[in-house]
Amino acid sequence: MMYEGSKRIDFRIPNKARSHLVGRVVGIICSQRQHLQDWFEGDSIDNYHHLSDTLALPIGILFKIEIANDCRGEKLATPALEHFLKLCKEDGCSQVLLNADVTLGCPFDLVAWYERHGFRKIGPSNLGTFMLYAYDEGQ
Numbered sequence: 001m002m003y004e005g006s007k008r009i010d011f012r013i014p015n016k017a018r019s020h021l022v023g024r025v026v027g028i029i030c031s032q033r034q035h036l037q038d039w040f041e042g043d044s045i046d047n048y049h050h051l052s053d054t055l056a057l058p059i060g061i062l063f064k065i066e067i068a069n070d071c072r073g074e075k076l077a078t079p080a081l082e083h084f085l086k087l088c089k090e091d092g093c094s095q096v097l098l099n100a101d102v103t104l105g106c107p108f109d110l111v112a113w114y115e116r117h118g119f120r121k122i123g124p125s126n127l128g129t130f131m132l133y134a135y136d137e138g139q
C-alpha cells in the first residue's frame with residue numbers, strides 16, 4: 001500500500017551484543033484522511049466510521065514491531081515502542097493507532113502488553129484489536 005504524502009517511520013532496533021538485525025519498527029505519520037481510511041479498508045471498516053470523530057490528524061500508525069525470534073523476551077521491544085511514540089509526538093501527532101495482530105502467534109497477551117504501555121482498545125479487527133494511544137491522557 002502506498003502512503004505518498006504521509007511520512008514513513010522505519011528504524012532498526014539496535015543491540016550492541018549482536019551483529020545481526022534484532023528487530024525493526026515500521027509505521028507512518030499519517031496526515032491524510034484517505035491514508036487512514038486505506039489502513040482500515042477491508043478490516044472492520046465499520047469501526048472506522050465510529051471513530052472518525054475521535055481520530056485526529058496527523059496520527060501515528062504503527063504497522064509493525066518485530067523482534068528476531070532468538071532475541072525475544074529481552075525487553076528490546078519496550079524502548080523501541082517508546083521511541084516510536086516519541087517520534088510521532090515530535091511530528092505533531094496527538095494519537096497513535098495500531099492493530100494488535102494476534103495472528104502472528106505472540107506467546108503472550110499482546111493487547112495487555114500494549115495496554116501497559118498506555119494504549120486502549122477501541123474495537124475488534126479481523127486480525128485482533130485496534131488500539132489507540134493518546135498523549136493527552138496522562139501517559
Ligand SMILES: CC(C)(COP(=O)(O)OP(=O)(O)OC[C@H]1O[C@@H](n2cnc3c(N)ncnc32)[C@H](O)[C@@H]1OP(=O)(O)O)[C@@H](O)C(=O)NCCC(=O)NCCS
Nearest residue numbers: 065066067072073074075076077078100101104106107108
Ligand atoms: C511483540 C514483540 C515485538 C515483543 O518483543 P520482546 O522484545 O520479546 O518483548 P519484551 O521482552 O519487551 O516482552 C514483552 C512482554 O511480554 C512478556 N513476554 C515476553 N516473552 C514472553 C514469553 N515467551 N512468554 C510469556 N511472556 C513473555 C514480557 O514479560 C513482557 O511484558 P512486560 O514488558 O510487561 O514485562 C515480539 O514478541 C515479536 O516480534 N513478536 C512477533 C511480531 C508481533 O507479534 N508483533 C506485534 C504485532 S502488533
